Amino acid sequence: MDKLAIIGGRELYGDLKIAGAKNSALKVMAACLLTDETLVLDEVPDLADVRQLLVLLENHGVKAERDGHRLTLDAGAITSTVAPYEIVRKMRASFNVLGPILAREGEAKVSLPGGCAIGARPVDLHLDAFRKMGAEIELEEGYVLAGAKGGLKGAEIAFPFVSVGATEHVMMAATLAKGTTILRNAAREPEIVDLADCLRAMGAKIEGDGTDTITIHGVDRLSGATHEVLADRIEMGSYAMAVGAVGGELLLERGRRDLLGSAAKVLEECGLKLEDDPRGLRVSRWGTPTVSQSVITEPYPGFATDLQAQFMALMAKGSGTAEITETIFENRFMHVPELARLGADIHVNGRTATVHGVPKLKGAPVMATDLRASMSLVIAALCAEGQTMISRVYHLDRGFERLDDKLRGVGALIERVKDED
Numbered sequence: 001m002d003k004l005a006i007i008g009g010r011e012l013y014g015d016l017k018i019a020g021a022k023n024s025a026l027k028v029m030a031a032c033l034l035t036d037e038t039l040v041l042d043e044v045p046d047l048a049d050v051r052q053l054l055v056l057l058e059n060h061g062v063k064a065e066r067d068g069h070r071l072t073l074d075a076g077a078i079t080s081t082v083a084p085y086e087i088v089r090k091m092r093a094s095f096n097v098l099g100p101i102l103a104r105e106g107e108a109k110v111s112l113p114g115g116c117a118i119g120a121r122p123v124d125l126h127l128d129a130f131r132k133m134g135a136e137i138e139l140e141e142g143y144v145l146a147g148a149k150g151g152l153k154g155a156e157i158a159f160p161f162v163s164v165g166a167t168e169h170v171m172m173a174a175t176l177a178k179g180t181t182i183l184r185n186a187a188r189e190p191e192i193v194d195l196a197d198c199l200r201a202m203g204a205k206i207e208g209d210g211t212d213t214i215t216i217h218g219v220d221r222l223s224g225a226t227h228e229v230l231a232d233r234i235e236m237g238s239y240a241m242a243v244g245a246v247g248g249e250l251l252l253e254r255g256r257r258d259l260l261g262s263a264a265k266v267l268e269e270c271g272l273k274l275e276d277d278p279r280g281l282r283v284s285r286w287g288t289p290t291v292s293q294s295v296i297t298e299p300y301p302g303f304a305t306d307l308q309a310q311f312m313a314l315m316a317k318g319s320g321t322a323e324i325t326e327t328i329f330e331n332r333f334m335h336v337p338e339l340a341r342l343g344a345d346i347h348v349n350g351r352t353a354t355v356h357g358v359p360k361l362k363g364a365p366v367m368a369t370d371l372r373a374s375m376s377l378v379i380a381a382l383c384a385e386g387q388t389m390i391s392r393v394y395h396l397d398r399g400f401e402r403l404d405d406k407l408r409g410v411g412a413l414i415e416r417v418k419d420e421d
């Protein structure tokens, strides 16, 4: 298992390319199952999660070819409608093959998913929606058995609360349903719009993505297409926070201020400068203290839960006190004890963490606990005095492409070391 050794205190300068969004790439990849023609995807990030989903798609008969960031997927024939536990348990997004396979083949058997251990993460909203669309759903030995022999039917589905995964999953399946599906209280994340753009390029009829009501008119078949995956707003926000923590100036290529939602304004209030540039998002902070700000995580365009841990690292050296409230996942403060090892002063009470800014952090051995928590440790290490050794970095490799190379390229002292244990 690799570790990361980081010596803090070096400001970050230069250009850093933001990869395609993990949380978009995984969904558009699953969309290849909706057509027997070829789907070509550009700007697909080179991540452990992407490789993991490819294993699952190949299990269903998909032929995949990778050339740099271009991925060509051909689901000419779906050879298996079963998504096994051994593959699906490793990643939440792999559950989203159920809808496309069900829509195209009339049946699917998919293991209940895994993913980051940040909460219980049930899939009831997904399954309730498919039932409304006429599917018969049973749970057996950890698998969802879904059947819709006559095909899925359009339905009106009002989600009781916002779910990114359920919105995407039902939107995909509804493209091949008979009739019209209306999703109310739908998620509005940029990745939903990216997926809808890809599906439209494949011939789907979708309106309203990016709002809380999405209408999908089912079509008989979808075709092949070429689609470029949107930039990763979480990677972009994380590097922006790294600049906030340690100072400097980065041009985050392909980045866009609007993708950050309300986090953009929060970062500016903390003292960062964010400027859209023809090549991406320019972020800078020069010598001024980081002003502590309180945030509450919310669905987009609210402050993203996937940036909460990184923001806590930024607040650790803030000028005052910040309250950080997590409303999306019930167990997403696992980074708190690790940040405390570096000297952060954080107290958790229920869903709120109170962060009293300290003048300095000091390097220490720490352990990555989940994907975004790992990035919060990287940010804290970049602005800590001395060396921090982060273990279990396989969490980071799930969602941050070539993190150590990218940070080294802009001046950070960071090395990947092989664990001898």
Ligand SMILES: CC(=O)N[C@H]1[C@@H](OP(=O)(O)OP(=O)(O)OC[C@H]2O[C@@H](n3ccc(=O)[nH]c3=O)[C@H](O)[C@@H]2O)O[C@H](CO)[C@@H](O)[C@@H]1O
Pocket: 023, 024, 026, 092, 093, 119, 120, 121, 122, 123, 124, 125, 126, 127, 162, 163, 164, 165, 166, 305, 306, 328, 329, 330
């Ligand atoms: C691969 C991917 O895109 N992952 C993202 C996606 O996860 P994911 O799609 O799993 O997140 P959801 O938006 O569905 O989850 C939001 C909340 O709803 C709950 N819930 C969800 C579905 C359901 O059927 N029942 C239920 O109770 C979840 O446990 C969670 O508490 O959106 C999250 C919220 O922005 C992000 O943190 C994840 O990075």
Ligand SMILES: C=C(OP(=O)(O)O)C(=O)O
Pocket: 023, 091, 092, 093, 114, 115, 116, 118, 306, 371, 372, 399
């Ligand atoms: C929680 C995340 O991923 P997943 O939903 O795949 O666990 C994430 O991307 O921050």
